[in-house]
Amino acid sequence: MKLVIIGGGASGMAAASKAKRIRKDMEVTVIEGGNFVSYAECGIPYYLGGYFDDYNRLLHYPVEEFTKKRGIEIINGKTVTAVNPDEQVIVLDDGGKMKYDFLVIASGASAKAHPFGNVDNVFTIRTLDSAIKIKKNMNGSEICIIGDGVLGMELSSEMSRSGKKVTLISKHDRLFPKMDENITEDLIRDMKNRVNVVLGENVTDLKRNGDKITIQLSRQTVECDVCIYAVGIRPNTEFLKGSGIAMNEQGLVIADRNMKTNYSNIYAVGDCATSYNRITGKQEWHPLAQVANKMGRVAGSCIGGSMMEFKGALNTTVVKILDYEVGFTGIDEKIAVLNGFTPKSVTVKAGSRAAYYPGGEPIYLKIVYDEPSMRILGAQICGKDGAAWRLNTIETAIYGGMTMDDLFYNDLGYTPPFGPVWDPIVIGASLSMRD
Numbered sequence: 001m002k003l004v005i006i007g008g009g010a011s012g013m014a015a016a017s018k019a020k021r022i023r024k025d026m027e028v029t030v031i032e033g034g035n036f037v038s039y040a041e042c043g044i045p046y047y048l049g050g051y052f053d054d055y056n057r058l059l060h061y062p063v064e065e066f067t068k069k070r071g072i073e074i075i076n077g078k079t080v081t082a083v084n085p086d087e088q089v090i091v092l093d094d095g096g097k098m099k100y101d102f103l104v105i106a107s108g109a110s111a112k113a114h115p116f117g118n119v120d121n122v123f124t125i126r127t128l129d130s131a132i133k134i135k136k137n138m139n140g141s142e143i144c145i146i147g148d149g150v151l152g153m154e155l156s157s158e159m160s161r162s163g164k165k166v167t168l169i170s171k172h173d174r175l176f177p178k179m180d181e182n183i184t185e186d187l188i189r190d191m192k193n194r195v196n197v198v199l200g201e202n203v204t205d206l207k208r209n210g211d212k213i214t215i216q217l218s219r220q221t222v223e224c225d226v227c228i229y230a231v232g233i234r235p236n237t238e239f240l241k242g243s244g245i246a247m248n249e250q251g252l253v254i255a256d257r258n259m260k261t262n263y264s265n266i267y268a269v270g271d272c273a274t275s276y277n278r279i280t281g282k283q284e285w286h287p288l289a290q291v292a293n294k295m296g297r298v299a300g301s302c303i304g305g306s307m308m309e310f311k312g313a314l315n316t317t318v319v320k321i322l323d324y325e326v327g328f329t330g331i332d333e334k335i336a337v338l339n340g341f342t343p344k345s346v347t348v349k350a351g352s353r354a355a356y357y358p359g360g361e362p363i364y365l366k367i368v369y370d371e372p373s374m375r376i377l378g379a380q381i382c383g384k385d386g387a388a389w390r391l392n393t394i395e396t397a398i399y400g401g402m403t404m405d406d407l408f409y410n411d412l413g414y415t416p417p418f419g420p421v422w423d424p425i426v427i428g429a430s431l432s433m434r435d
Contacts, residue, residue, distance in 0.1 A: 003303060004090060004100040005030045006080045007236075008037030010289055011270030012106030014296030015303070016072050019102075022304025028072045029098070031090075033079040034129045037063060042289055044131045045151070048138070049158030055132055080107070083243045085263045102265050102303045105245075105253055106296065107236040109271035109287055114146075114229045116206040121213055122227045125151070140225025141165050144215055146203060147230035148176050150319050153191070155228060157321045160194050167196040167222055169215070175199065179328060182347065183364045183380045187324045194322065198222065233287060235272040248274065252285055257309040259299035267303065269295040278312035278399060279331055279377060280339045286313040316395045318388045325387035329395040330378025333368055344371040346431040350424040352385040354416035361385040363424045367394065367404070369432060374403040386418065390425055404432040 003019055005012045008030045020028045030037065038060045047055060066072040082091040083103070090098050111124035123134045141164055145156045148170035156168045168191075174181060175188050175197055191197065198217070205216035206227070215222045235251045246254045246262040253268035255261055257276065261268050268274075270292040274283040291313045301308040318327035336343035345368045353360035363383035369376050379394040381387045397407050408429035414421055422430075 001026045001101050002099060003028045003102045003104070004098060005104040005106055006090070007106035007108050007270065007272075008032030008034075008074060008076075009041070009106060009108050009270060009292065010038070011108075011292035011296035011299075012104065013038040013066070014293045015104045015106060015267070015269055015300035016066070016296075017070060018297050018300030019304045020070055020072055020300075022301065022306055024071075026304070029075065030066075030072060031075045031078050031080060031092070031098075033077065034127050035076055036128045037066065037074055037076070039128045041126075041128070044125060044128065045154045045158045047131055048125075048135060048155070050162040051158075053135075055128060055135070058128060079239075081239050083240060083245065083266075085244055085266060088265070100265075103267070104296075104299055104303070105237075105240070105261075105266065105268040105272060106270045107239075107272045109233040109235050111230070112232045112234055114203070114206055114231075116203075119206055119213065119227075120208050121225065122206060122229060124229050125155075126233065134226070134228070138226060140211075142224040142226075143167070144169060144213070144222060144224035144227040145230060146215070146227065147232070148172065149178065149230065149232065150317060152230040153321045154319055155230060156191070156195050161322075165196075166194075167198060167224060169198045169201055169203070169217065169222065171200070171202050173200050179326070179380050179382070180347075180366060183366050184326065184382050186362065186364070187321060187326060187382055190322055190324075233271070235285075237272050248283070250285060254283065255295075257298075257311075258302045258307065259295055259310060260302070267299040269299045275310060276312040277331075278314050280335075281312075282339075284315075286315050288313070288315070288317065290316075314395055314398055316391070318391060323384050324382055325384065325391075326382045327388060327391040328378070328380045329391060330368065330376070330398050332378055336368060336370065336377050341370040341377060342372055343368050343377060344432070345369070346428045348424050348428045348431065350422075350427050351420055352383055352387075352424075353418065354420050357416040359385060359417075363387055363390065365390065365424045365428055367407075367428045367432075369404050374405055374432065376402055376404060376407060390423075393425060404429045408433060 040058045111126040143164045160166045201217040212223045255268040255273045271287040298308045316329040333343040348365045361384040366380045368378040381391045
């Protein structure tokens with residue numbers, strides 16, 4: 001029995017390892033276009049920010065862990081150009097073909113490229129290979145980041161911490177619009193003090209001008225030594241066009257809760273595949289490491305004969321920006337309305353620790369809930385101390401279908417160094433009960 005996996009990232013290696021663990025007699029081959037498998041993509045901003053210089057620290061396992069200890073064949077530097085489900089064959093970029101009994105599509109996603117051709121020292125980031133290239137070319141002190149999503153904010157934070165002069169360019173009229181302004185107001189203020197923030201500008205041209213990169217914007221020109229284009233990602237599924245494998249309008253492979261596609265022996269996992277929203281039940285895109293790993297595990301287990309279902313995700317995102325722990329989970333009011341809910345929200349500013357205990361910081365928290373049922377639907381949080389664990393607590397409540405009343409009565413541990421007796425979470429829940 002032959003299992004072929006396209007992609008050696010988190011989801012692909014999780015699928016390979018799980019299937020091989022269950023079916024030791026199964027022949028498992030992973031085809032990866034880059035030079036590495038199973039690495040910490042989320043650690044790349046810290047590598048570029050100078051926390052460490054050895055990229056090997058980002059590798060979860062050396063390749064020998066898979067090839068020698070687990071018996072998984074890994075082929076690096078090859079890409080798949082076509083899949084023929086009827087013949088159960090994949091085609092490689094060198095024209096070679098490979099048969100399979102089971103196929104897992106774990107081809108991931110790529111950073112969106114800028115439309116201005118090949119310009120020296122202008123980069124996108126999505127892989128360890130790309131990060132190594134950027135690190136080698138990180139000459140000069142002036143860095144431009146185009147895009148103020150999670151990655152753009154994170155890169156701006158870490159680059160400025162390392163001593164670079166950073167300009168962050170956004171097409172939006174306010175910074176980091178993914179989150180509510182009143183939740184991130186302290187963060188945005190501090191970011192503007194640390195980084196040159198340019199708002200409401202579109203990039204109209206990008207070119208090399210001597211030793212500098214010139215970025216022409218709608219109303220001004222910016223120069224820098226290195227530019228990172230971070231305006232989003234797209235699924236790596238172009239090679240599947242015409243294969244008959246079902247995809248949605250975003251180019252994501254449509255997978256069910258077993259991660260199976262419309263072909264019974266083909267599975268899709270990770271950033272190239274759909275997954276279910278835990279609240280709405282709809283198939284969505286959750287290109288996150290923790291989701292990808294679980295999707296891969298589910299697919300590998302099912303292929304091995306031990307059936308599992310992916311229970312859904314909430315797009316839970318936590319990121320460190322400057323000294324702040326910032327994150328969101330679930331759905332916001334707009335999405336809630338579109339899905340038939342009657343949303344209401346509470347917003348809290350409260351201390352992270354007991355007032356008399358040193359080290360406390362303000363926590364800004366918003367909780368969205370459905371007014372008729374009081375079911376918790378989503379949350380946003382920002383703070384320098386203890387924000388991340390509080391978001392994960394609320395995510396657990398959402399995942400479990402808890403109401404705001406449940407959240408109020410939930411028996412959170414209390415001690416002054418870690419929180420006030422009326423924790424920001426409990427305060428938020430209590431505000432919903434005032435009526």
